[in-house]
Amino acid sequence: MYLRLENISKRFNSFVANHNISFSVDAGKIHGILGENGAGKTTLMNIISGLYQPDTGKIYLEDKPVKITSPKGAIKLGIGMVYQHFMLVPQLTVTENIIMGTENSWCLNLRQKQEEIAALSQAYGLKIDPAAQVENLPVGTQQRVEILKVLYRQAQLLILDEPTAVLTPTEVESLINILRQLAGAGKTIIFISHKLEEVINLCDTVTVLRRSKVVATTIAKEVTPQQLAELMVGREVVLQVNKSASVPGKVIVSVQNLSVANDRGIPAVSNVSFQLRAGEILGIAGVDGNGQRELADAIAGVRSIINGKIEFNRSCTRQKIGYIPEDRQKIGLVLQFSIAQNLILKAFKNLPFCHHFLLQPPAINNHAQVAMAEFDIRATGEDIKVSQLSGGNQQKVVLARELAGEPNLIIAMQPTRGLDVGATAAVHSRLLVERDRGAAILYISTELEEVMAMSDRIAVIYRGEFVAILDAEIATIEEIGLLMGRGTGGRKSAGTG
Template identity: 40%
Template sequence: MQGTQPAISMRDISKSFGRIQANSRVSLDINRGEILALLGENGSGKTTLMNMLSGIYFPDSGHIEIDGKPVTIGSPKDAFTYGIGMIHQHFKLVNVFTATENIVLGLKEPGGYDLAAATKRIEQICQTYGFDVDPNQKVYDMSVSQKQTVEIVKVLYRGAEILILDEPTAVLTPQETDKLFAVLRNMREDGKTVVIITHKLNEVKDISDRVVVLRKGEYVGELITAEASTEEMTNMMVGRQVTLNIDRPDPEMKYRMERIRVRNLTVKTRDGVTKLDDVSFSAYTGEILGIAGISGSGQKELLEAIAGLQPVENGSIEYQVDDDQVEQLIGMDPIKIAGMGVVLSFVPEDRLGMGLVGSMDLTDNMMLRSFRNGPTPFTDRKEPKHLAELVVDELKVETPGVDTEVRRLSGGNVQKVLVGREIAAAPTVLLSAYAVRGLDVNSSYMIYDLLNRQKGNGVAVIYVGEDLDVLLELCDRILVLCGGKVSGIVDGRTTTKNEVGLMMTRLGGGEAQ
């Protein structure tokens, strides 16, 4: 089956969004009849690269060849004429339509809306590849995995020869993943080409023939899966350790005590997908505990469970007030937690969606935590205004004034406002998720500095991060999550990027047996 000519060649592809370089001179080949895994950390530019094949984005420079002929893919329609179909992470289905209706929707071919004929063809496709989908079922009645199946069938129905799947297993249970992989193998047998975007090494090993690794928007290398070891792939994915010179003062051992004790914590989504599985750890005063892990490994749920925002299936989260008083945080909401005298500050990942109100000014945003203060039914804006001015002053927030809407500020300044407010509460526990995401270098160092000062004040800081270099230089200890489980807890001073990288991708970090 496999010719010498690659089905698709991408050459020197670059793409940037504003100041962010998403892809820089990436070249790769996709061969007909293979399953290619595109591996890389979050933000390594995998999805952007594939979006340029599916016509969502247009490369800034570089060119694409299909079967050796240069082509221009300017729209998803162009992509389809070349037989390329992409299944995105977020499904684009009409809920009140059946599978068949969704599949034929928008087709221009004659007889495209002959539903009976379409249903027959869909059933045929399903039989060929082993899909399990009822063409007459309404989308709102479907599970996530069924919706994904509809998306895949939709692409096949349109005659795609090359399928790109963007992290298809992120929303699936292990059983559903097995089913999907079986289908993908059937497609390969049928001569289709499959590209699967992923950051899960076990899946790469499971399904792919060849693996291409991207890091920070650049092509790092490629391996034949059968000949590659997990360690090799991890190294390519996380890269060499670089030195950032982030300050890391030693924790004050004299006053060190256990502050947060999490035991056997299990969290499930409403659909029953396990997000945290039997997680146990402790956070101590005066230290920064880093949380590492591939995104979606349960970091969000862990922080929100501690903050009282996440219903918990099982387990306990204890807050140690002093040597002989311990409070249980499970079943508490943020108000009750504050009512117990626990000052728990939380810098969430979604700054404008969760931590702040974009359409309100700085003063009103400062008030979010404190507006209940005072005996009258009226709010006092004097204190918050004062605080806003203080934060603007101390953290050098660039804003026309404290009465400017927060959403008009740049990302870094928004983050400073949020961190400033959370720190102003003089917390005993500080939770932060991706605190430096999207920030420039100076703002990032300012945030590290603020976290270190909190640590110096005896605060138990929990820092969820994605950049391993930062985690290794900033944190005293690092807890590594892998698929919702604790893969291990390591000393930030002695561990290596390699070790953490392996733990992120495989429980315990060892090589596959």
């Protein structure tokens, strides 16, 4: 047995993040950790990796009690964390990123280090060019750099946080093979994911957390995704997206030869054309960073365009567009405002929320109470700050605000990113209600399975261009995955109409 936790508890003031958590992982095994948002997964991993210290409980490595007092101390004990958001310097090479912080010598033999990295990558089947600049590498290869970083530091226990969130299907398959190779070489792996089938396919054992406690530890192959989902949320969950046939209506938005720049002024969207009709969902499939955010911003009217046209149906004014941004905390919400205040951010100057330039608290609070009931926003009151809500409840606040007033066009950018199965099902269900009402929906996600399940048509974006628009009913995951990764292959476009 390589790692054992006994009765780990951690509080933040009155909030209990972890309560008496116990589980163990054998050497050379892959152990999955599942749980809803706010269940305590992140806190627990931060304890194992030395960022936090437990209030009570013990950690054992190879049956010896250890105190992990810092991330540096964790590395010395052979514990390495691979974060969901990569900790790489894009302008540096692979070798420079890997050795950063480990070399104290003024005289650095970079060629020798490149040879060491090349040998290490070959030993673990992590094909990579040690001299390549990180910013020129695809996302899947950058993730290999992160894994090599912890292996270079002699890690025996690897913790991976949502490692497949930004990968293409081909890259996911490659990562799974790499992790199996690492386990076969004796490394111990903790794998955190919201993708239930992925956990069952990859992991030997899995621990499920719910409301800061362990509710089950089981052999992964002996449970179904449905059983895991119900363990996570404590109730029955509908995992399948059930949508009726689409009946497209009038054109709501027409995009012609659109080009858009990113924040640095570099073109991110090039020559994109499509039409989106009432009562249909057009999904955008692609690896993160291929122009999705710039496209969404441009259509929502919050980013200037370089070239092309965006034409709306006369019934679709800017006030009738709902925009769910990709980052609810940085863009979608004002964290220090209350739920009630966030719900009127787009309408605080209008009746009944404002009268003679004065805000009307009774109307604002009543509106919040109705929205909280309709969208199942779980909080003790409408005056609670949104910073105190879980990720899923924060997203429901954004949804409630953006879907108010029955918008003609809804732009949903990564609407389920970081959400657990229960919150994801709630978001999907609500968007399908809006589609059946007659809204046109642009659904953008790096979760390919979600795009395929939710969409009526699927546009594949690669390096800022649409390389195909496919009928979602007959498109295959292999075909879309190939287009996402290379921009070539697959069938002809299903058209822009």
